[in-house]
Amino acid sequence: MADSKVKIDIRKMRIMKRKKSQVAWITSYDFPFSYVAEQAGVDMILIGDSGGMVQLGYKTTNPVTMDEMITMAKSVRKGAPNTFIIGDMPQGTYEVGEKEAVVNALRFIKEADCDAIKLEGGIRVASKVKAIADAGILVMGHLGLTPQSSASFGGYRVQGKTVKSFENTLQDAFALQKAGTFAVLLEAMPSESAGQITKQLDIPVYGIGAGTQVDGQLIIMHDLMGFYEPFRPYFAKCYIPDVIKEFEKKISSASDIRQMGIDERNDGILLLAKMAATKYVQDVRNRKFPGEEYTYPIKDKWLEKLKKSKMWKE
Ligand code: KIV
DSSP states (O other): OTTTOOOOOHHHHHHHHHHTOOEEEEEOOSHHHHHHHHHHTOSEEEEOTTHHHHTTOOSSSTTOOHHHHHHHHHHHHHHOTTSEEEEEOOTTSSSSOHHHHHHHHHHHHHHHOOSEEEEEBSGGGHHHHHHHHHTTOOEEEEEESOGGGGGGGTSSOOOSOSHHHHHHHHHHHHHHHHHTOSEEEEESOOHHHHHHHHHHOSSOEEEESSOSSSSEEEEOHHHHTTOOOSOOOTTOOOOHHHHHHHHHHHHHTOSOHHHHHHHHOOSSHHHHHHHHHHHHHHHHHTTOSSTTTTSOOOOHHHHHHHHTSTTOOO
16 A cells, blocks of 8 residues: 555645545654554655654653754655655744745755745744745644743643634635745644634644634544643543554454464554544544544533634624
8 A cells, every 4th residue: 555655745735625635644753653554555654753752752842943843854764655645844943034934845845855844923923935946845734722832822831712812813814825835734722713714824723722613633542542641631532542442452352363473563553643643543533533522612602702713704
């Protein structure tokens, strides 16, 4: 399957938005899990700066360096040669100036063979987005809860619940679209606000913890696998419990498990991870994930206020 896979491109992403088909993507930071993601049939992989936490063990994403991101990105490309891969610009590599932003974005493309880059922020980074896009590099925006600057809005908090937060996010999204982003990712927002932004933008709008009305879903690999102990966001689902019986069945039905391991190397964590990632991809495509269960609720009175915003369109 991996060899014959046709990589998604921005044209197909737009068609999928129009047809309301969901894009399924996962973060990954290394060779084995990227192999798993590609085998599971994901549309895209993000080498998130979250890799600084879940892979390199930092307490936040802030210390991650460009060199560390490139090392992770190179191994991701080796594990997933036929998947659309996005490199995440770490803090401090694009805010200072357009030239630095373009040089660092180019490293993902030239050194690690990424297809696109992602960066956090809206109006405040629009000139950098434009410079990168003008250099011919595909740029994705990231709005809502943006971990690199989370301290400036009081920590890891759900966004888009108040009129001010919704309107600011929508204005940022319009600025990113105008500056040339091919898509925007929204993090940690109620479905209704994220849905409004998805509806009002021409480019695809994806979500992580942004509910059911966006054009596709992202999940952190280590949350999906239950592979990170310090923290699990409300909106993340571990898929191992969903597939453990199927895994046991496959293992217990083998007539010679040792020989199966030698022949297929499909008797351990790799198989379990492939089953979990495949189930996630199916659930996203069938709109079973995130559902209401993994979506931030919004109180009726807050929603009524949002609907009175001059930027809300029915
Ligand atoms: O670093 C990352 O994985 C991200 C996602 C949380 C959106 O930016």
